[in-house]
Amino acid sequence: MNFSLMLNSVGFYQISKLSMIPVVCVMEWILNNKQYSKEVKMSVVVVVIGVGVCTVTDVKVNLKGFMCACLAVLSTSFQQISIGSLKKKHSVGSFELLSKTAPIQATSLLILGPFIDYILSGTFITDYKMSSGAIVSTLSF
Structure with missing residues (x-):
């Protein structure tokens, strides 16, 4: 994530961090078949809409920084899911x-x-x- 901050604007960095919420939800749904309540889904929709609105106003992004942010969001989301599964599996x-x-x-x-x-x-x-x-x-x- 820090490389994304180095290569992009602070606004895009914050947007990238916020986008981890829906990415984790989608990854858990795909990988673990986890189901979410209606309230959680609506909250995620609000976050996605907010990220979309903010993305339109923040145009200081370059390809290298965008790729770095995408990689950071995907890897961090996967790590959070993996760590949660390990904690649950081994009761630690x-x-x-x-x-x-x-x-x-x-x-x-x-x-x-x-x-x-x-x-x-x-x-x-x-x-x-x-x-x-x-x-x-x-x-x-």
Whole structure:
């Protein structure tokens, strides 16, 4: 999602985040045959209409940013569904599941992150010039 924010306007970034709600509902309906109440369906329709209205007024989108936003919405929605299924299947809480999956996620991020960053931004992280503000932010983390 952050790459979408880097490549698009803030408005389109917010629209992308809001679009995750109907995407999760449709994915759960397709993958898990989950049925929703009339009230939930109407709420999702309101969100979709709102996203549509906002999209018309926010035209600062480029192809690379749009593709990045679509990929982020789809992958994040799929992750939310998968995590929910795992929690239910193994009867575990969020923190326990996170403690088991965080090392794998961190490893994949360390391996794939720099290459994806290069594809999207055209520079490697090693080319970043450290400023005093960046150092202070890193040390306070």
